Amino acid sequence: MPATTQAHPLDVLRRRGSEKWTAHPADVLPLFVAEMDYPLAPAVVAALHEAVDRGDAGYAEASGGGAKEAFAAYAERAWGWSPDPAGMRTATDVSVVIVEALRRLTAPGDGVVITPPVYPPFFELVPEAGAAVVEVPLLDDGTTYRLDLDGIEAALASGAARGVLLCHPHNPLGLVHDRADLVALSEVVARHGGFVVSDEIHAPLTHTGRTFTPYLTVSDAARAHGVAAESGSKAFNLAGLKCALVVTADGPMADLVRGLPEEMTGRTGHLGVIATREGFAHGLDWLDGTVAAIEHNADLLGALLADRLPQVGYRRPGASYLAWLDLSALGWGDDPAARILAEARVALTSGPDFGRQGAGFARLNLACAPEVLTEAVDRIARLAARG
CATH class of the missing domain: 3.90.1150.10 (Aspartate Aminotransferase, domain 1)
Structure with missing residues (x-):
């Protein structure tokens, strides 16, 4: 223990x-906003102190400062997933990853499915990207919640929506979506030529006995049409330091990452990169x-x-x-x-x-x-x- x-x-x-x-x-x-009352990880504290002591508070390194590699190693250990750091970019936070991805995956006015009850900024991030919110609430049988796959398919098939903004694990429920549901989602989305942007910020905090499955691991279809937003900000309590990762697999979504503006990386917090790297590597x-x-x-x-x-x-x-x-x-x-x-x-x-x-x-x-x-x-x- x-x-x-x-x-x-x-x-x-x-x-x-x-x-x-x-x-x-x-x-x-x-007991409201998502910030923990725990002290920071000692490895993170030490690295931040060292950076401040040497006056190292400038701009984030374009290559990611080791954060991408540290996350990839963590993902392999925790989930058996080996995302390629070459298919990643750093960004300010997960919200920026979501907005910038949606801007490139949608045309103005396109619908994007969200699954309420869900993280409140989702209702704002979709319009910020120029798209329209399409609500497909989670199904609730009184015991468990799950994705309404039929409702999502109907939204995509009718043209009301172009893709899905997935909250995984789901905030506010702490719901870890089943692999079978994620596979089925990837099939639904592939049938209609859509996309999934998967917000996986809470994934490192999955509880004992539960299995988190990264969306990009569930099928070839998911890898072809999926973008994952990853971060150490919830796991290591680093929200104010501003660092997240946009992660893709080979193919069209890797092209999307390569096409993201350089300023997206430039606006990443340098201290956030350091803290993220140390958290995933040594925390x-x-x-x-x-x-x-x-x-x-x-x-x-x-x-x-x-x-x-x-x-x-x-x-x-x-x-x-x-x-x-x-x-x-x-x-x-x-x-x-x-x-x-x-x-x-x-x-x-x-x-x-x-x-x-x-x-x-x-x-x-x-x-x-x-x-x-x-x-x-x-x-x-x-x-x-x-x-």
Whole structure:
């Protein structure tokens, strides 16, 4: 068993200047934005200190500064995937990868399928690229979610959509899509000459017993029409350092990468490249401990809700540190997070931000100390007891 990563205490965290710790007053427990409360991986800290000590804070190296090779080695170890660094480019973040890929894969007004409830910026990134959002919600049988492959095929066959923006693992559900569904998706997309842009930012945080399958590994069709957006920013808590990777296989999508503007690489954060390289190359023991801490809290949240808020629906995530809570039975309206913030002083992410399917829901970030998670649930439970 790996040594479990321990969260910083609240007095240390409140000295951070990031959005998570400055958006609300000090009496609020911030469990909203996707930032972890854990210290950075020691290898990342050491490399950043060394860079700052030598004044190495300039522009990112055009070749990727070793980040591409480090990610490729990690992907081989973790998933049995050996992406070619020659088919990668660095970028500022995953959102930039998505927008720049969509700009080259769509004509103005083309539809792009998204699968709500889904990461809120997807609703904005598609129009930013000049395309139109086509919603094909996930199927929910009351126990599990999965892709609506028939709905996606209908959207592509009718011409309403040109391709798919896939969230894998899926935010906010922590859903790790089954390989069989991904194979079927690749067949559907290939039949209609479409594309898939797969946002895989949460993949390194896949939980024990679950299997993450990179989209570009599922079939020759997927390799021909797929683009993957990869990053260490969620796995190693590096969002502010700005580095992501656009990854393709040989063929048409490799041509797409070669055609991306040089400025996309130039805008990558140099310190982000360093941190990404060191995380994937030398931070894996830390990553294992962090996943163990997240898994502990995922189990703890289930136990706390069963004991204190049994009317709240919760399906344990299979990846990352985001919990999707069905609070509709509490009778707090479409946006229960608003009342929870105002009266319980716990900041969650509003469910409706993830699409119409999020009415009555909220997203909770459980990458915190167990004591903080317990206090947050206790606060919400006391509010529920008041009616």
